[in-house]
Amino acid sequence: MRVWAVANQKGGVGKTTTTVALGGLLAAAGARTLLVDMDPHASLTSYFGFDAEALPGGVYDLFRAGAADAPPPAERILPTRFERLAVLPATPAMATLDRQLGARAGMGLALAEALATLADDYDRVLVDCPPMLGVLMVNALAACERLVIPTQTEFLALNGLERMLRSLAMIERARGMRLPRLIVPTLYDGRTHASAASLRALRERHADELAQSVIPVDTQIREASLAGVPAGAWPAARRGAQAYRGLLDELLAQEA
């Protein structure tokens, strides 16, 4: 079982879209794939049509693992209408976790421990992160072996990337291990100067960690999310799907 996290503290850069797109392609290629929604805002959970408010639980239960009535993680997993693609959903209660857990030690491994119990059931796990450094993102970084960092090709998001990399360095120091990562340019619009300038800046500053694949702005990707279908399985999203296939090839090649 291989675990990838998709994270960036900057909001709206395509984290959820990327997690779903890569997960959809892996499942279509035959891998038993689990998508974990670590964002209390539950975008990934909603993407597949689930009502996060109405669910009995999900990721939140991983943090109650010691409690007598906490179900095993497998019990909270929901199948989707796509073969081999399942979701461990988010619920709004997760927004209170940082305040509840506070400085309590040892809560950084709740996800890693839960995924260990699922190792025989899934080949691939992709973890979608919230746009905020906190216990939920820290758990995702501790549980994954590779990090995908979607970065919108424009100014405000480039600053955000520097901050994300600094937070990552802080977490790596605390854990004493380096996390392989791949920065993925997203929402690229070749018609605008700001997008092209940002991509050039990314290539100059982060050449060794930057994906070759650039995910273009593709309005059909939004249509796909309206329909609850991963970008790769939405025929009209040709450009976006092709870019995500290229990205998946790069990630798999790095693993070998």
Next chain:
Amino acid sequence: MRVWAVANQKGGVGKTTTTVALGGLLAAAGARTLLVDMDPHASLTSYFGFDAEALPGGVYDLFRAGAADAPPPAERILPTRFERLAVLPATPAMATLDRQLGARAGMGLALAEALATLADDYDRVLVDCPPMLGVLMVNALAACERLVIPTQTEFLALNGLERMLRSLAMIERARGMRLPRLIVPTLYDGRTHASAASLRALRERHADELAQSVIPVDTQIREASLAGVPAGAWPAARRGAQAYRGLLDELLAQEA
């Protein structure tokens, strides 16, 4: 002094862009305007060219108000190159506040108390929020008299809006007061079905709280942020600036 907060738990919907655009227009119209950056990711602080990592402090100090060495809020405010427009900046340390403060009572009013000390210095205050429900957003909601909720006109963001309104209802119940709010459609792209369908859904579901102004996708708005200039002061961003002027007129009319 009038205080507006700009919030939505969904990431990347235009909160920072809206805060800066409205603040720039208010300052240009003669109001002494303070922009408060409550997002540890510090997008608003970076927008004006400040390096959040290098600053001595900012919003973080409001939460240390009791400490002997905590400076008065006014000391942390930075002028911008735009007349009558100043910034109370964010720093990355704010990301630890939820964990540090935990369930400690009474930390929901740190911003409101700080702004009270500045009442004679500013006519207008605009507060930019992080994309996460936590102590920073709760402070912004407690300190403001009106809430602006930018909502991207597409599917994932519409779900996010419902969740934001539920969180708001929870906070209003706890505080025993209703917060006037205005939902602002942003990043509208009339060429796509998803955008038009989302705007129709917004008009059906939230007619009484929805702004008449719709902020269009305008690539010049990104150019403006690259240059560190509010959208209204960037001549090429005609469409975006016009929409933001319309929005400001609506907000001012509701106040009267």
